[in-house]
Amino acid sequence: MADITMDRSGRSVVAACNASSPFAQALLGELAKAGMEIVLFGHASRSHEKKAKNVSTKSRRESNRQSAEEVAAEVKNLVSAHEPLDGFIYFLDEEPAISLESLTDEEWARCIVSMDWMFLYYQAVSRQMAAQRHGSMVGVGFAVHARGDGQMLTWTVAGEAMVGMSKCLALELLKQNVRVNTVGYGYMEGVQYPQAALDALNEYSQYLGIHRRGTAKDVAASVRHLILDDTDYMTGQSVYVNGGLLI
Amino acid sequence: MALLEGKSAFVTGGGRGIGRAVCIAFAQEGADIAFNYASNDQAASALMAEVKQLGRQCHAYKVSVDDADAVQEMFREVAKRLGGLDVLVNNAGIKRDGFMLMMSTTHWDDVIAVNLKGVFNCCREAAKIMMRRKVGSIVNMSSLSGVMGQPGQVNYAASKGGVLALTKSAAKELASYGIRVNAIAPGFIETDMLSGVPENILKANKELIPLRRLGQAEEIAKVAVFLASDWSSYMTGAVLNVNGGLYM
Numbered sequence: 001m002a003d004i005t006m007d008r009s010g011r012s013v014v015a016a017c018n019a020s021s022p023f024a025q026a027l028l029g030e031l032a033k034a035g036m037e038i039v040l041f042g043h044a045s046r047s048h049e050k051k052a053k054n055v056s057t058k059s060r061r062e063s064n065r066q067s068a069e070e071v072a073a074e075v076k077n078l079v080s081a082h083e084p085l086d087g088f089i090y091f092l093d094e095e096p097a098i099s100l101e102s103l104t105d106e107e108w109a110r111c112i113v114s115m116d117w118m119f120l121y122y123q124a125v126s127r128q129m130a131a132q133r134h135g136s137m138v139g140v141g142f143a144v145h146a147r148g149d150g151q152m153l154t155w156t157v158a159g160e161a162m163v164g165m166s167k168c169l170a171l172e173l174l175k176q177n178v179r180v181n182t183v184g185y186g187y188m189e190g191v192q193y194p195q196a197a198l199d200a201l202n203e204y205s206q207y208l209g210i211h212r213r214g215t216a217k218d219v220a221a222s223v224r225h226l227i228l229d230d231t232d233y234m235t236g237q238s239v240y241v242n243g244g245l246l247i
Numbered sequence: 248m249a250l251l252e253g254k255s256a257f258v259t260g261g262g263r264g265i266g267r268a269v270c271i272a273f274a275q276e277g278a279d280i281a282f283n284y285a286s287n288d289q290a291a292s293a294l295m296a297e298v299k300q301l302g303r304q305c306h307a308y309k310v311s312v313d314d315a316d317a318v319q320e321m322f323r324e325v326a327k328r329l330g331g332l333d334v335l336v337n338n339a340g341i342k343r344d345g346f347m348l349m350m351s352t353t354h355w356d357d358v359i360a361v362n363l364k365g366v367f368n369c370c371r372e373a374a375k376i377m378m379r380r381k382v383g384s385i386v387n388m389s390s391l392s393g394v395m396g397q398p399g400q401v402n403y404a405a406s407k408g409g410v411l412a413l414t415k416s417a418a419k420e421l422a423s424y425g426i427r428v429n430a431i432a433p434g435f436i437e438t439d440m441l442s443g444v445p446e447n448i449l450k451a452n453k454e455l456i457p458l459r460r461l462g463q464a465e466e467i468a469k470v471a472v473f474l475a476s477d478w479s480s481y482m483t484g485a486v487l488n489v490n491g492g493l494y495m
Contacts, residue, residue, distance in 0.1 A: 167495040174457045174492065209422030209483045218481035225473050233434075233458065233466040236495035237488050244418055244483040 011035060012227060014087035015078055017042040017121045023190040024091040026216035027140070031224055036087070041078050042121065068120050075124035084132045087227035088125045090118060092141030092162055095154040097194030103153060111154040115161050126169060130176035136227045139166050140219065142191065143184025143240055151197050159184070163238055170236030179235040181226045186242025188214040209244020249277035250476040255329035257322070258282040259312050259369055260339030262290040264438035265388065268464035269336050269471050270294055270305075276472055278334065279304035281325045285311060285339070304329065312339045312365030322372035331380060334475040335373035337366040337387045337410075340403075342440060347401045355402045362406035363413070370417055374426060381425035386474045387414045388467075389432040389486065395494050407432075411486060418484030427483040429474045434490025437461040457492030 014036050016028050028038050079085055093114045098107050122137065129135030139162045142155055163182050170180040185191070187201045187208070205213070219241050225231055226239065256273045260266040261282025267290070270280050280298050284291045284307065291307045298305035306328050310317045326332055340362045343354035366387055377383025392400050393407025411430055418428040435441065435452055441461070444452075453461060470489050473479055488494055 170492055170495065171457050174459070209418050210427070210481060211423065214481040221478040221480075222482070225478060230469040230473065231489075233462045233489050233491050234470070234487070235458065235492045239482075239487065240485055241479075241481050243481050244422055 011037055012086040013037045013039065013082050013084070014089060014227060015039045015041055015082070015085055015125065016089045016091070017125075018091045018093065018117070019089070021091065021094050021192065023094075023188065023192070023216055024140070026190050027220045027223065028089075030217045030220035034220070034224060036224065036227075037082075039078060039082050041074060064116055064120065067117070068123070071117075071120045071124045072127075075121070075128055079128040079132070084134055085125075085129060086135060088129065088135065088137045089223060090121060090137070090139045090162075092118070092139065092155075092158055094142070094192050095152070095158065095194075097151045097197045098153050099151050100153050107154065111157055114154075115158055118158075118162060119165065122165065122169060126173055126178065126180075129178045130173060133177045135178045136231075137166070137169070137178065137180045138223050138226050139163075139180075139182040140223060141182070141184060142193075143186060143238075143242060151194070151200065166238075167236045174235065179226075179232070181231075181234060181236065182238045183219060183222050183226065184238055184240045184242070185219045186214060186240070186245040188216070188219065190216055204245055207245070212243070214241060214243055249275070250472055250478065251334070252277035254278045254333040254475070255331060256280055256334035256336065256475065257325055257329075257332055257369075257373065258336045258338055259365065260284065261307075262287050262294060264440060265433065265436060265464045265467050266336070266338040267294055268468035269338060270298060271301075272465065272468035272472050273334070273336075273475065274298045274301040274303040274305070276476070277303070278475075279329050281306040281308070281329060283308040283310045283312065283321060283339070285309075311361070312337075312369055313360040315364075315368045318365075318368040319372055322369075322376060326376045332373055332376045333383055335369060335377075335383070335385045336471055336475070337369050337385070339365055340388065340390075340406075340440075342400065342403045344399045344403065344443070346399055350402065358402035359406050359409075362403065363409040366410050366413060370413070370428070374417075374421055374424070377426050378421075378424045383421075383424075383426040384475050384479075385417065385421075385426065385428040386471050387428070387430040389414070389430045391432055391434045391488070391490050391494055394432050394486075394488065414486070415484045422483055427474075427479070429479065429482055429484065430486045431467060431470055431474065432486055432488045432490070432494075433462060433467050434488075434493045435461050436464055436467060438464055455493060456490070460491065462489065462491055 262284035
């Protein structure tokens with residue numbers, strides 16, 4: 001089991017967004033135990049109704065414009081209180097199980113809205129990190145997108161979007177000394193997988209290289225490694241912590 | 248506590264470049280070291296002295312990794328001297344670049360023998376030792392070439408691509424014995440391996456690297472420490488690209 005309790009590089013300040021799930025909170029708890037100062041944010045997204053009913057393109061644009069201003073203000077306040085920000089962690093939403101066949105417009109819209117919030121937070125934080133010319137951004141999500149799966153369409157779409165966006169952002173922020181990577185996890189303890197996906201996961205887990213479910217601590221070790229300067233020649237990469245599930 | 252405190256590690260091709268940096272980084276993190284080298288006695292002696300100064304054991308073997316019998320004997324000796332083996336880093340590699348149409352079969356054979364068969368030989372012997380205690384971490388050095396190909400390097404790219412496949416298969420085979428197998432694919436790293444590359448080619452390649460600089464051996468060594476340590480205890484069969492963003 002990963003032991004990350006030693007502090008190797010002084011106290012790093014890490015802002016964590018969208019960390020409402022028990023798994024995200026457990027992961028942040030591990031980082032805090034390891035000596036990192038964790039600042040939670042992402043309040044703007046929580047102040048809105050996330051269920052997107054009949055979201056038209058026009059209303060989505062208008063809603064995003066307002067949200068962008070709120071997010072920018074929130075992130076600016078965060079950075080001014082905790083400057084310099086060493087790390088940013090974005091937790092991808094844990095989505096319900098949905099297959100393409102049964103996908104409703106409302107479910108699809110909710111997935112898109114979730115991606116909108118991801119974009120807005122990445123954008124606001126990247127502006128601040130670019131200004132301070134320092135930082136490491138790490139997106140964390142269930143890596144089902146790396147293999148694709150029935151029943152998990154929206155997780156797959158959102159996960160792939162995060163990876164693609166991170167790669168582009170990594171290239172855009174090079175000159176500002178900001179690195180952008182993602183960590184994809186597999187079948188872990190504490191993640192609230194949708195019931196419909198559990199059958200598939202239980203089947204896959206027979207093929208796990210390492211015969212146990214992973215923990216938040218396992219993922220925290222990789223997130224922490226990517227935030228530290230130990231990985232200063234790594235950017236635009238996806239690191240998978242999955243016990244060998246996807247190999 | 249240091250990350251590799253109390254562990255024993257074997258590094259192939261430890262005398263110079265990335266291998267040397269790995270030996271030093273591992274020793275700094277508390278590991279006892281053994282390494283092999285192909286020819287440079289002076290570099291090997293200097294490294295031994297440096298590791299011992301850090302307060303760690305260090306043993307050097309002048310053995311070619313493509314010689315299966317010699318490798319078997321070397322690992323027996325290493326296990327005796329270090330009291331087992333926790334970590335293997337397969338770093339030894341050679342290159343014999345040339346365009347495929349003009350490449351001699353000797354150059355093909357040599358590169359495959361050291362870079363791929365050598366990894367197999369060492370993995371097999373190390374795994375036998377690690378299986379006894381049901382714990383171990385193997386880190387294989389692949390290359391950007393093995394991931395995306397490179398003109399003039401069909402032999403090198405094939406060997407390093409083979410290392411990636413070997414890594415994943417070995418990860419599956421050895422997981423039930425508590426042995427993790429992962430790979431690092433370094434990009435352009437400032438070592439002797441780049442010494443034959445003409446300056447203009449290097450410059451052109453540097454401009455393609457998003458981080459606009461060559462990597463340092465120490466930057467690869469830090470990632471090797473991570474994969475060797477318990478920090479990566481739920482990772483196996485993974486490939487970490489450390490290339491300044493050149494390949495994503």
